[in-house]
Amino acid sequence: xxxxxxxxxxxxxxxxxxxxxxxxxxxxxxxxxxxxxxxxxxxxxxxxxxxxxxxxxxxxxxxxxxxxxxxxxxxxxxxxxxxxxxxxxxxxxxxxxxxxxxxxxxxxx
Amino acid sequence: xxxxxxxxxxxxxxxxxxxxxxxxxxxxxxxxxxxxxxxxxxxxxxxxxxxxxxxxxxxxxxxxxxxxxxxxxxxxxxxxxxxxxxxxxxxxxxxxxxxxxxxxxxxxxxxxxxxx
Numbered sequence: 001x002x003x004x005x006x007x008x009x010x011x012x013x014x015x016x017x018x019x020x021x022x023x024x025x026x027x028x029x030x031x032x033x034x035x036x037x038x039x040x041x042x043x044x045x046x047x048x049x050x051x052x053x054x055x056x057x058x059x060x061x062x063x064x065x066x067x068x069x070x071x072x073x074x075x076x077x078x079x080x081x082x083x084x085x086x087x088x089x090x091x092x093x094x095x096x097x098x099x100x101x102x103x104x105x106x107x108x109x
Numbered sequence: 110x111x112x113x114x115x116x117x118x119x120x121x122x123x124x125x126x127x128x129x130x131x132x133x134x135x136x137x138x139x140x141x142x143x144x145x146x147x148x149x150x151x152x153x154x155x156x157x158x159x160x161x162x163x164x165x166x167x168x169x170x171x172x173x174x175x176x177x178x179x180x181x182x183x184x185x186x187x188x189x190x191x192x193x194x195x196x197x198x199x200x201x202x203x204x205x206x207x208x209x210x211x212x213x214x215x216x217x218x219x220x221x222x223x224x225x
Binding site for chain 1: 144153154155156158159167169170203207208209210211212213215216217218
């Protein structure tokens with residue numbers, strides 16, 4: 001399959017925890033990478049692989065997976081975390097292209 | 110610190126060719142994945158294609174007939190061409206660099222508008 005499915009939007013109270021989901025068959029064979037995109041800006045990588053957080057990304061961002069579902073968790077959400085979040089992975093079809101989820105808008109209340 | 114700087118025409122007429130170039134500075138050019146991604150206004154990200162660490166080029170199946178991705182290692186540059194553009198190709202185009210399953214660095218993005 002060449003699709004990754006994300007919920008369109010979630011909201012979280014300041015300081016609380018929010019989990020974003022990404023579902024797709026390709027996640028059985030590849031870890032998701034996660035990107036944060038703030039309004040008018042290019043995306044930035046916030047988590048990738050089994051357990052990799054790029055330098056400069058706060059440790060309140062974490063990720064996990066189970067079967068065909070991957071999760072990005074923000075523990076103790078801050079106002080600056082408000083953004084669109086996209087998951088991505090290698091598709092398991094011919095040529096292994098990269099596929100993106102449709103994005104989840106996170107609103108911090 | 111690795112930086113990607115991209116440039117190219119931002120306004121095209123239908124049937125023209127989109128051409129963008131991206132320069133990588135501050136880090137290794139080869140041995141990684143060099144990627145083009147686009148984002149229509151108000152919509153999500155779409156992977157267009159890539160040059161892999163061994164020089165292979167992969168393009169999204171639905172775009173394969175119109176897209177050319179090339180690389181000039183002597184200039185640390187890679188390029189995107191999209192032939193016969195239509196309004197549906199209007200998007201912010203990003204060049205990017207990363208590994209097999211992640212994109213670590215993104216260019217600043219170029220808004221390409223196709224309009225008659």
